[in-house]
Amino acid sequence: MYKDNNFERITIMDKATKERLNILAGVSTIEFFVRSKAMDMVDSISKIHPMMKVYFDSELGSDIENNALLAMSEALIWSIEAFTEKGPMSNFRSIGVSIAQTLSKRMYFAKLIHHANTGRITAEQFYELAAEYIAAESVNVINQLWDVVGVELPQYLSAGIQKVLEFFEVDPQTAEWIAGLIDSAANVAYSYVKRFLTQEKIQEFVYNALKFTFEAARKLSVLVDDAVEKVKDFCHKVENKVKSWGRSICKYFNWIVPDFLKDTEKTIVLNDPNNELIISKGTPVKPAPIPITIDVDKPDIDV
Amino acid sequence: MAEKTNQIDSPKSNDWKEKMFRHLKSILDGYVQKFPQHEEFLAFMNNENLLYDENNRPSEEYKKWIEKVGTFCRENPLELATEELDQDKIEVLKGAKDFLDKQKELMKSYREASDKEAWVDNELDSEEKRETFNKLVEESTNNALNNNV
Numbered sequence: 001m002y003k004d005n006n007f008e009r010i011t012i013m014d015k016a017t018k019e020r021l022n023i024l025a026g027v028s029t030i031e032f033f034v035r036s037k038a039m040d041m042v043d044s045i046s047k048i049h050p051m052m053k054v055y056f057d058s059e060l061g062s063d064i065e066n067n068a069l070l071a072m073s074e075a076l077i078w079s080i081e082a083f084t085e086k087g088p089m090s091n092f093r094s095i096g097v098s099i100a101q102t103l104s105k106r107m108y109f110a111k112l113i114h115h116a117n118t119g120r121i122t123a124e125q126f127y128e129l130a131a132e133y134i135a136a137e138s139v140n141v142i143n144q145l146w147d148v149v150g151v152e153l154p155q156y157l158s159a160g161i162q163k164v165l166e167f168f169e170v171d172p173q174t175a176e177w178i179a180g181l182i183d184s185a186a187n188v189a190y191s192y193v194k195r196f197l198t199q200e201k202i203q204e205f206v207y208n209a210l211k212f213t214f215e216a217a218r219k220l221s222v223l224v225d226d227a228v229e230k231v232k233d234f235c236h237k238v239e240n241k242v243k244s245w246g247r248s249i250c251k252y253f254n255w256i257v258p259d260f261l262k263d264t265e266k267t268i269v270l271n272d273p274n275n276e277l278i279i280s281k282g283t284p285v286k287p288a289p290i291p292i293t294i295d296v297d298k299p300d301i302d303v
Numbered sequence: 304m305a306e307k308t309n310q311i312d313s314p315k316s317n318d319w320k321e322k323m324f325r326h327l328k329s330i331l332d333g334y335v336q337k338f339p340q341h342e343e344f345l346a347f348m349n350n351e352n353l354l355y356d357e358n359n360r361p362s363e364e365y366k367k368w369i370e371k372v373g374t375f376c377r378e379n380p381l382e383l384a385t386e387e388l389d390q391d392k393i394e395v396l397k398g399a400k401d402f403l404d405k406q407k408e409l410m411k412s413y414r415e416a417s418d419k420e421a422w423v424d425n426e427l428d429s430e431e432k433r434e435t436f437n438k439l440v441e442e443s444t445n446n447a448l449n450n451n452v
Contacts, residue, residue: 048327049327049328049331049332050344050345050348051331051334051335051372052331054348054368054373057365057369058372059369059373061411062369062373063376063377064372064373064376070381070396070400071334071383073399074330074396075323075324075330076323077392077395077396077399078323100398100400100403100406103399104403118358118360119358119360120360132410132413135423136413139423139427140405140406140409143426144402
């Protein structure tokens with residue numbers, strides 16, 4: 001992309017940066033309009049409790065925001081118990097990050113749109129705030145994901161092995177054999193997730209979304225004081241077009257971490273009741289070593 | 304995990320939402336009780352006619368309440384009901400709180416930064432991260448520009 005001339009490089013970078021933030025703002029904004037109907041969300045959540053109404057009506061960046069989002073996070077964690085099984089996965093701290101990320105984005109953008117729709121901020125302000133939020137979020141999420149790969153994933157795998165072995169009361173000799181086997185799988189999982197993070201998969205989602213929404217973002221950027229009608233009209237026009245791939249955008253924004261988990265879970269198969277590694281209680285038998293077959297493109301491990 | 308997430312769109316989703324909203328309401332009820340003027344506040348919030356002016360913006364009185372509640376939230380951070388959660392869930396909540404705190408801090412520093420590019424470079428503290436970030440945004444932008452969309 002860059003040329004040798006420094007001046008040209010800086011010019012291109014500045015333009016690219018601006019365009020990038022505009023695009024990302026456009027993506028998130030449109031995604032939000034299409035998928036979640038921000039205003040409906042504001043109405044329905046505001047009815048739950050007066051504090052939530054105050055959250056939406058308070059100044060952007062006010063002191064109430066983190067408290068409201070934390071309360072939502074806790075409520076969500078209680079609800080998620082209905083969907084998650086007890087086991088090693090339950091102590092994976094990144095689930096909390098994913099929850100906070102998804103919630104804060106949705107709540108914050110609902111609030112932004114609410115303020116734009118009621119004329120409390122102009123379209124230009126809306127745009128600036130959205131870009132500011134997304135720039136901060138991108139950096140935050142990248143840092144968090146790196147923590148998952150470099151710090152949490154190994155810890156999680158280690159804790160997972162220990163819990164499984166304790167649960168099945170496996171004798172030390174067999175436990176050592178299993179631990180070694182799973183440790184190999186852990187290394188594969190680690191390298192796979194790391195590879196996944198740095199390669200095309202994330203970009204694919206973004207490319208597909210950006211190709212379409214670039215024009216949308218450009219149009220949004222020229223709106224100034226007549227935000228409400230123009231944004232509404234614009235979003236209505238693009239709504240049909242984005243329907244077909246809207247789900248892909250949402251997957252990118254909301255399901256990156258769950259996808260990691262899914263792939264990792266498939267790799268190590270810790271909770272599978274039909275897993276051949278499970279030893280019956282009280283009758284530990286040392287299984288014969290079986291070679292592991294690994295396909296790096298499909299991270300499943302055949303044992 | 305993806306399969307579990309998909310259940311949110313299933314007919315069971317109403318149970319899921321109701322359970323969540325009930326819990327949310329109970330958390331906020333408990334929190335508001337600590338607000339010294341909570342009865343007066345709740346009575347005011349029950350009267351929809353007093354909340355907004357003719358332009359659908361918060362009325363002066365409502366603004367005062369928002370200010371009071373905001374001050375209360377700053378001085379009395381929400382204490383989550385962690386005694387009802389096991390250690391695993393507390394860790395998850397800590398993760399959520401760390402993320403939100405960091406996000407707020409980043410937004411503030413981004414807003415104040417005069418050089419946004421330098422800000423991104425500074426926050427992504429390894430070459431590998433910057434490479435991923437730059438690849439993502441630059442190639443995406445190029446793709447959009449080259450396609451003239």
